[in-house]
Amino acid sequence: MFKLAHQFLRGCGWFAVLAGGGAGIVFSMIAVHESGVLNPSIGRELFTHVLLGRLPTLLVAAFVLLRVNFQLATDAGLARRLHDGRQTRAYVFACAMVCLVAWIWFFLSALAGSWLGMMQGLSGYGQTVWESYWVEFQYSYIVHAGFRMLLLAACLSLLAFVEIRFLQAHEGNTHLMMSRAMTLGVLLIIGIEVTDFFWTL
């Protein structure tokens, strides 16, 4: 069970760390740039609702979907075991767990990246500015994002389960299954994000 999760996490983890850190650094460099291209109040809103809110859940869910389907389409042994019903539980569990762990890594990397970006942008005096970004921040935002990621993880697991059922009925059609699962998965992720956005308005 853990081997599959560990295998998925290897790719997704690196993606989360690099993309999160990069996004944090880029955001901070723009936010504290001397040209004042980003209004401070808009910058704080973006920090709270985009960098630590929508971006991690959206990117992590999309990457996990891609990674899992890619693994299934290229690993014939895994497809055979899933067809035989030997690793269904591990596959579904790995999807959900990787989503949550990669989301946490993305979140932590974005925090570290934003801190580094501000320290770099303000020549080592970025700590105070970085702390000021937390004045308006509410913990409910993180909890909300966590619940959204949990929902996305559950939906991706369900999709993986449906995918395995499809595979068991149509053996050898992994590429057809992958394209359908990708389309459904992307629609699912966008649907959840958009619904959540309008729900929070």
Added chain:
Amino acid sequence: MSSPKNTSGLRLRWQLLLTLVALSLVMFYLASLKGAWETRLTLEFETDTAVSLHEGMKVNYKGFQIGKLSRLGLSPEGVVNGQVQIREAYAAFMTEGAVLKVTKDKIVTAELTLIRDESQHQRLSEHARIAILREDMAADLAKRIDPLLVKFQLLLNQISDPKDGIRANLKQSHKVMAKTVEVLEQSTLAMKALSDSQNGLPAVLGQTRDTMNALQPTAAQATSTLKELETSLVQTRKTLDTADRLIHNMDGALQDVQTAPIYRWLVPKRNPETK
């Protein structure tokens, strides 16, 4: 020796554990940054209505958030009561005579703003009562409009100023316009004189054109004469060149004759001592 499956499981467990520890540490740090574990001064209040009040509402002082409204409730007696919590670092601002005013500087949300009585320095104790002050809409509107009215009055004063006001400016403009009309009249007269058909600019231009027409054959004649002169000059130059060469030849011949022996025999060289 452990199998690869066990190694993966162990690694994953370690990764999960480290992830949770890192997340907890970050959350703990952020919570301490927001003052989650510091002691807070709790104050009670009662008010007529809970309109514009809500739990979690900010308490501000000079633009800084110093606390928040932590509880709001309606008692069985129909009294709205509540509680505000002030952060430890700002508790010293909560002195006797201080009130919390419901302000609506932003369009949507309202805030509680601390209004202090600067003459009093006695700090409020834990669970002390603090008054909630509301500004009625008319007073608020009057307060916002008042600076505008003052500025409008100033503008009216400037307009009615006898030296720099609109009247003075209009007088000056009138004078300038009268002068301009005068100049324009003079310009019209000058233009009329210029456009007179007998002595004006058209007649002068006509005469000039006639003169130029009359001068044209003369100029053509002068041009042909100059061309002929040029030809004569070329011939003269050639003749002069020929004469020059002739003189040179003559000179050479003369020297030859003078140096000839028969000439020396007839005309001996003059002795320099006989001078």
